[in-house]
Amino acid sequence: MTTGAAISGTWTLDDRLAGPVAEVPVEVRPGTAALTVRLSYDRSAGVLDLGCAGPAGFRGWSGGARSEYTITPSWATPGYLPGEIEPGVWRVLVGLHRVPLGGLPYEIRVIRHVRPPARPRRRRARFSRVPGPVPPEPAAVRRRLPSPPGYRWLAGDLHAHTDHSDGTLSVYELAGVAAAAGLDFLAVTDHNTVSHHLELAAASALAGLVLVPGQEVTTDLGHAGALGDVGWIDFRRPPDEWAKAVRDRGGVLSVNHPVAADCAWRHPMADRPRVVELWHWSWWDRSRGAPLAWAQAWTHGLAGDPDGDLVVVGGGDYHRPEEGHLPGAPTTWVLAEGDGRGPEAAGAVVRAVAEGRTAVSASPGAPLLLRLEDEFLAVDADGLVLWGPQTRRMVRGDLALLPAHPGVHRLETHANEVVALCS
Secondary structure, eight states, X not given: OEEEEEEEEEEOHHHHHHOSEEEEEEEEOTTEEEEEEEEEEOTTTOEEEEEEEXXXXXXXXXXXXXXXXXXXXXXXXXXXXXXXXXXEEEEEXXXXXXXXXXXXEEEEEXXXXXXXXXXXXXXXXXXXXXXXXXXXXXXXXXXXXXXXXXXXXXXXXXXXXXXXXXXXXXXXXXXXXXXXXXXXXEEEOOBTOOTTHHHHHHHHHHHTSXXXXXXXEEETTEEEEEESSOOOOOTTSOHHHHHHHHHHTTOEEEEOXXXXXXXXXXXXXXXXXXXXXXXXXXXXXXXXXXXXXXXXHHHTTOTTOTTOOOEEEEEOOBOOGGGSXXXXXXXXXXXXXSSSOSXXXXXXXXXXXXXTOEEEESSTTSOEEEEXXXXXXXXXXXXXXXXXXXXXXXXXXXXXXXXXXXXXXXXXXXXXXXXXXXX
16 A cells, blocks of 8 residues: 655745755654655756654765666665665755756655565475686786785775666666776766765675775865765765765775866865875876876865875776776776785775875776885886986886886876876
8 A cells, every 4th residue: 555745846046055964854664664755856956865763864866867766674765775764854855956046846756565464375486506606816916916915906996876876777786887887896886976986895795806995075175985884874964074084984985086077076074085086087188287286185184184185096987888888998006915806805905095105097907006015116107207206217128127106107108198006
């Protein structure tokens, strides 16, 4: 059985300026087994985001990617958290992303699914266990990269989306695509939700690569990657609160695509994160120095870092196959503790980022610059130029050791095109 109610009105520009996320209260009566919410408005006139909070807190977010969601005790629309439908006041979260001057009429229909009578249980069919997948050869082994004892270089991507937000692939499909691209790890960072975290362990085992839990904290004034098993980060709060929450919970916060079109970073922060997604896939002309110039300005006054050094990472920001590039374009390399396998591997990836053991290349097989204590290792970089705060020199040979200095360094072509970065 279902019962429904409709709420209608008009969002105004004043509403948007009062706060980016409005809350529409909905009373949910005892006995409700599941909840469906549908949002209707003229999409040619504006953009509204959609989310949900229950009496106990956050239950999901799908932004502008969906116009409805359903939450049940055992299943929820991707982007939302399954669980009991507690009686009380729920809140439909509406992000007022784009509201025209004349206002934006809307209707919210709330459908309460009443608990049906109990049915007899059916016996479950038994299935034989099938062998698991053979893990792919690690990228460091394929490229014969030396690592200190107890560590291994891992190749991955710290920015990707699934159908839990505005991507089109499931977590399992995305994991398979990333493994096929030759990656050792992938951070799944859906917008303003953590519902995908529930599927990461199974998908990781199925695909044979490390899936790192993440969330892309998404606002009008910029996006940030919350990496690690840190729970949900409330995107409605100021960014300094995101940074503190992520740090207190043992994770890492990165500033994502800081100069990318309308989602460039414009938030002021007292406690600036060291980690920056300096190489985003949209940096398609890498002879243009806007990200490097932004990084120099951001570096001054970094809190909690005596050396004032950035930690550079890359993000493919994968959403769908039609984009024409695989996860790992660019590739982030981390020098992680252990062998890159097992339940501790995701935590080892996050710690490596937090401690600045990172490098970025155009792809898993592209020229690479790695820091090995007091030396740089330039891989497949013959004829490229090493640039840094105290360094300008030509690389000779496909495997070259060069003196290392503090700060972010890069490999460039003779035409000033960046082909590799190193923290």
